[in-house]
Amino acid sequence: MLCSTIRQILVNTERQYGPEDAVRYKIGKNKIESKSYTQLKKDSESFSCVLEALGEQGSHVAVIGATSYSWLAAYFGIVNCGSVAVPLDASLPADELCELVDRADASVLVLDEIRKDVGEAVRERCPKLRHLISMQKEESGEEALSFWQLLREHEGPCAYEPDPDKLCTILFTSGTTGKSKGVMLTQRNLAENATCLDMKIPPRTVILSVLPIHHAYCLSMDILKGISLGSVICINDSLLRVAKNIKLFQPNMILMVPLMIETMAKKLEEVSGLPDSLVKRQIFGKQFHTICSGGAYLPPAMIDLFNRYGITILQGYGMTECSPVISTTVSWNIRKESVGQLLPNCEAKTVDEELWVRGSSVMLGYYKMPEETAEALEDGWLKTGDLGYADEEGFVYLTGRKKNLIITKNGENVSPEELENKIGENRLVQEILVREQEGVIEAEIFPDYDYAKKKHIRDIRAALQQILDEYNQGAPVYKRVYSLKVRETEFEKNTSRKIKRY
Template identity: 40%
Template sequence: MTLQEKIDRNITDFRSFLRELADKYGDTPAVREYHGKELVDRNYLELKRDADAVSRFLLAQGAEERMHIAAVGATSYQYIAAYFGTVDTANVIVPTEAQLSTETQCELFHMADVTGLFFDKHFEDAIPEIHEKCPDIKLFICLTDGVESHDLGDIHIHSINEIEKEYAEGEEIIVPLEHDTFSTILFTSGTTSARPKAVMLCHGGIIDNIFSGELEQRDSTNKVKLIALPIHHALSFNTDICMGFRNGDTVFVNDSMLHIAKNFKVAKPYTAILVPMIFENFYHKIMKAHEVHPEVDLKAMARDVFGGEVEVFYCGGAHLRAEIADAFAEWGMPVFEGYGMTECSPRVAANMPWRYRRDSIGRVVDNAHVRIKDTELQVKSPSVMLGYYKDPEATKAAFTEDGWLKSGDIGYIDEDGFIFLQGRIKNLIILSNGENVSPEEIETKLYDCTFIKECLVYEENGQITAEVFPDAEYAEMHKVTDVEKEISAAIKAVNKSMPTTKSVRSVKFRYEPFERTATNKIKRTGRGKKAA
């Protein structure tokens, strides 16, 4: 029996989804993670049991209004159980980035009206300050296994393990849930704006997105996928983790980016979603290792690095340079790119092994519709957000009068329905002759130069400027001593391939990485100054 026959696509909320997973996949391992040096499995039945325990605990708090509960910490089984347990009771989960300062966390908590907090033990030192600055937060729950309930001054810290034990048995959760029941607040991190927006997502929208692609055509479950993206991202929880659950996979939690190479070998996954920077780092290390050991078959060496079982990779967050994508394809581990927005839960379009076009972001996913209006890509889908929390003006501005979400991205759709991005409207360079130039279009071409690690194109003093961070490691590996000369020559070649109006007229070299947003995008703030 194939998974298509096993999974009920008519479910519209997280609680029904979790029940379906427990019914269909039972004692199949759902999550595999490290406890110290030991790998521990938790199956789908245990996940439902523990999520239900969290739900009963939250209901026992007697809150008269919907609670907004933040979650701060690394990806873990307990984080996942807490997420399900929260939204299954019509409460709202508010994941935030663990690396943010306490001050910034508190600002986000106030924006989202947070009244409870899940956290792991690494965050406990910040709890007294949060308690002082966010007096509306009354409920503190530590997600770390093995930590007992305790008092931190006058703050009581609940233990997730004790909650799961005390509330393991009880009646089924029956809180009403509808397609549009508010479930999640996710913060966007803009490339030009310092202030994030609080995106409101709903049960049915996220579930629709989880089922917005074809199920794997296979007769068995219990394949392993490695989870490397931070769980507070929509691409991580909604797409990576929950789509893995949909397929009956075992998600292997990468406990640290410092350990990712080791964890690929241990996990032996069939797939993973990674960002371009990770692909590039692996590529350089593989090529350097092959230079030291040329007698070893390159494809075999590369496949062994990732555990030997990888069938396909997916890339999100930014465009992967062609050289890297081509290498992985030659190694039998093709990388497919897609497109999404937090506001769309997040998937909008995707390339798949059976439906792919080079340089595109793929075709629109199931149930979604995309149109190009005045060069802008616009989306209509059941997965689109409810709006921005307590920001009706921003919500109104995000939609067209006829109800399409404005992506802010420039693109086009070819005759076969594949979507191609050309840049961001807000980043457009408007030249003195009135012509619009997309800096991303130029950046994509510059990234074909293997000596460029990072770059940013903008207007300065009336001309197109490229600011470049060279790839010193790659230059050293290829015994290139004058990397600036190589990059300058590459930029001249790019200029010849483009209209004169899009030529890079000024080049700036920098020798430290660009500052990045929480979603790993280069910040453009403070650049692109025009001449007076």
């Protein structure tokens, strides 16, 4: 069912699945606690009443913390009463978080105590902040108000009906270059992005949420789409415990980025001699059937590998500026070389090799950055910055990023991502960055040293050079790699785990 506000999603689902589990999370080593859809609606509406009582209805409210039930109740309470949520990355340094809180004009901060240091810093550095609310404190005090005490004191319904086209969330990008930008998304942007496509995911599907909650991909697909389907959202408490939590929560589906998928693929490789059905049962459980992939390039071979174990990978493509999904694969129509079909609420065209998209998911613009907004939007079209096209059936194909293009001495354009994806298919290549260096194309590679050890590869540089030589044999002259740099450590990455290029 298509919804145009986030409140509609929660209200509709609560009406249908009220007493059923909405969220499950660990409260001990192997002990699970759950909250129903009725409880989530009640707690979120109580937080709406809290904001009204504080005189902050309509204000900007920053939320910092790992995925938790408190985080979810706070988010829905914020956006469903006409306020603006500003989810921030809890892993950022305190000074960066203070800067973002201030740039977002947040007057309220809801904070997880894991970042108590931020609570101390914002008092000095964020003059516009009027209220600090702790997710864990049992009682309100001078330093911070207690989230749960506030909910008890202001318990009650909130019947406010948000305007679909009003700003409801500001998400800061974590690009590989430049200053982060505050993407302004409306109720319609997020709600229609999550509900416009029927992916035939069964109601009450059990989802294990492993991605950071401040990510548009997690917020839209795990949370908003999950809730629209009446799913059970299980909260993974640590990336170090994903395997254990899969056994504990027994999910049917997980949303992942390719880096996680490739890590799991290595585990599958280690037990490749065992029967496929046994491996699946031991690692994922017999109930598990779907991985949704997004955020970066996924080698098509991964789709085939997981399919062996009865697991379907649905690859998607998007960006925060599009709430975030632009295209996604559906289980009955998979094309491995594509990043899926355009969502029903999205159209695309190619302008000078760059993919432009338009539709109800496209952002309002960047918060207080008019020049950057004007550069990104033209007559309602969002310039994605990606090189690619959509075919007649709406399948999207990408070749790289426009700003990363290498222009060779003879004027040829080379997409470094195209080369990185091709060379990176080799098991010895763990991470790769292709760039222009002193007039030639250079590949800087961080090899998989564990794999090299297992395969008794002593001269790693020579083995990598051989990989480049084999690639060069089949590549046009202008796409050949003539310089190799071998790294001993991983590349520096942003919070989305993408390599920083500059």
